[in-house]
Amino acid sequence: MITKLRIAILLLLIGGAVSAQQVPFERILNATKEPQNWLTYGGTLFNQRYSLLTQITPDNVKNLELQWVLQVRTMDATTKFEATPLVVDGVMYTVKPPVPSYEVVALDAATGRIYWTYSYTPAESRTCCGRNNKGPAIQGDRLYLATIDARLISIDAKSGREIFNVKVESPNTGLPSDYSFTVTPLVVKDKVIVGPAGGEYGIRGYVAAFDANTGRERWRFHVIPETGEPGHETWGGKSWENGGGSIWTPGSYDPELNLVYWGTGNAGPDWNGDPRPGDNLYTCSVVALDADTGKLKWHYQFSPHDEFDYDSTQVPVLADIDWQGKPRKVMMWANRNGIFYVLDRATGEFLLGKPFVKVTWMSGFDAKGKPIRAVQSSTSGVLVYPGNQGGTNWYNPAFNPRTGLFYIPTWEGTSSVFTKTEQEYKPGVGVFGGGGFTAVVGLTAPNTYTRTEDEGYYGSIKAIDPKTGDAKWAYKMSQVTDSGVLTTATNLVFAGGREGYFFALDARDGKLLWKSMLGGQVANGPITYAVNGKQFVSVTAGNGLFTFALRQ
Amino acid sequence: MHPARKMPRVAFGVIAVLLSVSFTLAQHGFTPEELAQGGRLYQSNCTGCHGSAGDQVQGVSLLSGKFRRARTDDEVVAIIRKGVPGTAMQSFNFTEQQAGMIVAYLKSFAGGAAAAAADAPALGDAGRGKQVFEAKGNCLSCHRVGDRGSRVGPDLTSIGLPRPPIYRFVGVAEPPPPPSPAAIVQQLQRDLLDPDADISPVNKMFRAVLKDGSVVTGRLLNLDQFNVQLLDSKERLVTLQRSELRESGVMKSSMPSYRDKLTAQELSDLLAYLFSLKGAIQ
Numbered sequence: 113m114i115t116k117l118r119i120a121i122l123l124l125l126i127g128g129a130v131s132a133q134q135v136p137f138e139r140i141l142n143a144t145k146e147p148q149n150w151l152t153y154g155g156t157l158f159n160q161r162y163s164l165l166t167q168i169t170p171d172n173v174k175n176l177e178l179q180w181v182l183q184v185r186t187m188d189a190t191t192k193f194e195a196t197p198l199v200v201d202g203v204m205y206t207v208k209p210p211v212p213s214y215e216v217v218a219l220d221a222a223t224g225r226i227y228w229t230y231s232y233t234p235a236e237s238r239t240c241c242g243r244n245n246k247g248p249a250i251q252g253d254r255l256y257l258a259t260i261d262a263r264l265i266s267i268d269a270k271s272g273r274e275i276f277n278v279k280v281e282s283p284n285t286g287l288p289s290d291y292s293f294t295v296t297p298l299v300v301k302d303k304v305i306v307g308p309a310g311g312e313y314g315i316r317g318y319v320a321a322f323d324a325n326t327g328r329e330r331w332r333f334h335v336i337p338e339t340g341e342p343g344h345e346t347w348g349g350k351s352w353e354n355g356g357g358s359i360w361t362p363g364s365y366d367p368e369l370n371l372v373y374w375g376t377g378n379a380g381p382d383w384n385g386d387p388r389p390g391d392n393l394y395t396c397s398v399v400a401l402d403a404d405t406g407k408l409k410w411h412y413q414f415s416p417h418d419e420f421d422y423d424s425t426q427v428p429v430l431a432d433i434d435w436q437g438k439p440r441k442v443m444m445w446a447n448r449n450g451i452f453y454v455l456d457r458a459t460g461e462f463l464l465g466k467p468f469v470k471v472t473w474m475s476g477f478d479a480k481g482k483p484i485r486a487v488q489s490s491t492s493g494v495l496v497y498p499g500n501q502g503g504t505n506w507y508n509p510a511f512n513p514r515t516g517l518f519y520i521p522t523w524e525g526t527s528s529v530f531t532k533t534e535q536e537y538k539p540g541v542g543v544f545g546g547g548g549f550t551a552v553v554g555l556t557a558p559n560t561y562t563r564t565e566d567e568g569y570y571g572s573i574k575a576i577d578p579k580t581g582d583a584k585w586a587y588k589m590s591q592v593t594d595s596g597v598l599t600t601a602t603n604l605v606f607a608g609g610r611e612g613y614f615f616a617l618d619a620r621d622g623k624l625l626w627k628s629m630l631g632g633q634v635a636n637g638p639i640t641y642a643v644n645g646k647q648f649v650s651v652t653a654g655n656g657l658f659t660f661a662l663r664q
Numbered sequence: 665m666h667p668a669r670k671m672p673r674v675a676f677g678v679i680a681v682l683l684s685v686s687f688t689l690a691q692h693g694f695t696p697e698e699l700a701q702g703g704r705l706y707q708s709n710c711t712g713c714h715g716s717a718g719d720q721v722q723g724v725s726l727l728s729g730k731f732r733r734a735r736t737d738d739e740v741v742a743i744i745r746k747g748v749p750g751t752a753m754q755s756f757n758f759t760e761q762q763a764g765m766i767v768a769y770l771k772s773f774a775g776g777a778a779a780a781a782a783d784a785p786a787l788g789d790a791g792r793g794k795q796v797f798e799a800k801g802n803c804l805s806c807h808r809v810g811d812r813g814s815r816v817g818p819d820l821t822s823i824g825l826p827r828p829p830i831y832r833f834v835g836v837a838e839p840p841p842p843p844s845p846a847a848i849v850q851q852l853q854r855d856l857l858d859p860d861a862d863i864s865p866v867n868k869m870f871r872a873v874l875k876d877g878s879v880v881t882g883r884l885l886n887l888d889q890f891n892v893q894l895l896d897s898k899e900r901l902v903t904l905q906r907s908e909l910r911e912s913g914v915m916k917s918s919m920p921s922y923r924d925k926l927t928a929q930e931l932s933d934l935l936a937y938l939f940s941l942k943g944a945i946q
Binding site: 588591611612627 | 888
């Protein structure tokens with residue numbers, strides 16, 4: 113027995129090269145057992161972005177220093193470096209955004225030196241908000257990349273060679289495709305699951321699973337139900353055909369329930385709900401799907417009949433926590449609509465909903481947890497909190513089981529004046545159905561100027577107690593933030609902001625412990641990993657990926 | 665084939681047609697609605713390169729009323745419809761009427777009396793206004809025009825152009841037309857009479873008291889959670905750590921109201937001068 117164990121350990125030490133499958137799905141399922149690696153977008157399939165690494169602590173975090181930088185090609189005006197890297201046994205994989213070409217790189221995670229580069233130039237494609245990509249996924253010996261020209265690409269993780277590059281079938285809205293992938297694929301067992309962005313271009317959103325070996329489609333869930341399917345009645349007329357419901361953040365997976373969870377985007381046209389009377393299921397929702405068949409198990413709609421662009425494209429964060437004295441499998445969700453939710457992830461039951469920023473679009477919940485709408489879009493303009501960019505957005509939150517707190521990158525006190533206009537759907541033309549005046553807009557050029565302290569809005573990293581929905585602390589910034597959050601077992605929180613700072617906070621009280629000026633806006637979620645016993649922290653800002661470790 | 669390549673063969677005829685059409689346009693003039701429509705066309709088609717104030721292309725200031733490659737309105741109309749070969753200025757598929765409305769909109773910002781609508785303050789003489797600006801008003805002690813004056817206050821070289829909006833519009837509802845010349849004149853008048861009423865985020869004055877009691881004031885360049893950066897009253901670029909400040913904050917404008925400092929005639933002349941400042945055109 114002991115000998116066998118020793119051999120197994122020896123084989124592990126020699127490295128994955130011995131085995132045919134470098135990252136079998138079992139490794140991803142048990143990712144918490146190897147905290148030195150970062151195997152999925154959110155660290156594990158629960159997407160908590162919580163690390164068990166303990167070398168960097170509140171006491172020594174002030175000794176972090178820069179180890180290396182990965183530069184990407186100069187961005188265009190709207191593209192951000194949003195990719196979350198993966199780290200497997202000392203090798204980091206990430207992807208440079210397609211300006212003009214994707215460059216997937218494998219590099220030494222300790223030195224930043226590149227082993228290989230895989231390049232792909234996508235066909236012309238329409239994106240509302242930049243040629244972004246949230247990063248690759250890995251399983252076996254392969255990386256998976258979903259592209260803005262609606263293709264799924266598989267790449268050999270050792271050599272960078274392309275294994276397959278398949279077109280994902282989407283309803284034809286003319287060329288170029290209005291269906292574009294910016295999402296990190298979710299790998300579950302032998303399937304790679306993705307969904308398209310394009311909610312501003314009249315798409316009909318879907319979540320689709322593909323055979324990890326061949327790229328062949330295995331199942332597809334339509335965010336907007338067909339004629340005759342339940343939920344179809346929540347769409348007036350033919351509005352369902354181009355009603356949006358995009359996917360642009362990765363899903364989560366619960367192996368015991370065998371369910372995948374995905375957040376869905378806004379209904380289209382964005383700011384005018386008149387052409388689409390009804391609740392518009394399953395837009396602005398979370399859907400729980402059978403991982404093998406794609407069948408809908410349950411759903412919860414955060415923003416029925418949305419008119420304020422409140423995409424529910426946040427990463428579902430799963431945890432098993434004590435809920436009113438009993439252990440419960442929950443899902444925590446800080447929504448763009450400004451409300452923090454706790455749901456039962458086995459049944460979809462609404463357990464808690466509480467605003468984490470100023471919210472005026474709703475006035476409370478009915479008995480079933482459906483929001484009571486307080487304002488409607490109008491042709492003359494209506495002031496709504498939170499604004500068009502939301503109380504938070506796609507950038508990931510984090511949950512720390514040790515502190516029991518949920519950390520949200522927030523936009524506090526932002527608002528928009530929403531105005532609706534009539535607009536017919538035309539293939540290839542943005543269908544917004546109106547617009548909004550807003551002081552704070554989505555991230556564009558990566559400058560870090562700010563003079564806004566006295567304007568009444570700001571960004572913060574806010575710690576929420578999921579049992580009550582109340583804020584425990586908030587770390588206030590001068591500007592809003594597009595940064596995700598990372599938290600560790602040593603009670604650290606890492607995040608950044610538009611001012612260009614990357615910083616570490618004490619996860620218990622929000623006290624600032626360390627900061628570094630990176631000269632560009634932070635627009636992804638930090639990760640942490642270890643190589644040969646040395647812990648690293650990586651984050652992107654502006655046009656670079658910056659990696660830190662303790663001074664030796 | 666690119667349409668522009670065909671031009672030489674028919675150029676004479678086209679120019680002749682353009683001349684006659686624009687002559688007609690000039691004759692009947694443009695209604696306020698047509699001017700606003702020209703503004704919208706400008707906003708949707710031209711601001712990507714030229715900017716809403718028309719001054720984003722180096723050496724070009726579209727709202728100054730002066731054009732490098734054209735002397736008459738119909739020449740500008742022709743440039744819009746044909747483009748400028750060898751430059752980034754492409755051809756646009758507008759009718760003469762549409763291009764004419766754009767030109768009328770651009771030209772409505774230039775000149776004095778012609779620009780002022782009924783509800784705008786009367787504009788005096790820009791030449792006399794320049795005297796007021798430099799002598800009695802003592803404006804150069806804080807402001808800069810071209811290469812003259814102080815850098816501490818807002819640079820006024822292009823103050824006669826529309827200012828960038830503080831609020832951004834997201835979406836495709838029809839945005840309101842860009843500010844009219846009358847609105848710019850009204851804004852300039854408000855700036856002179858009530859300097860604190862409407863300060864752009866880039867023109868805030870900031871005051872910081874250091875722990876030793878010394879005071880630093882200047883124009884705010886950048887403010888984040890750790891640092892504040894100023895162009896101080898001696899035109900030095902200064903970075904202060906906010907943790908080292910006893911107190912700090914945005915202060916009222918140090919500009920006096922000119923309501924009682926200048927006569928009505930002087931104010932009207934000064935307005936005319938300020939409205940004439942539309943950046944350099946080479």
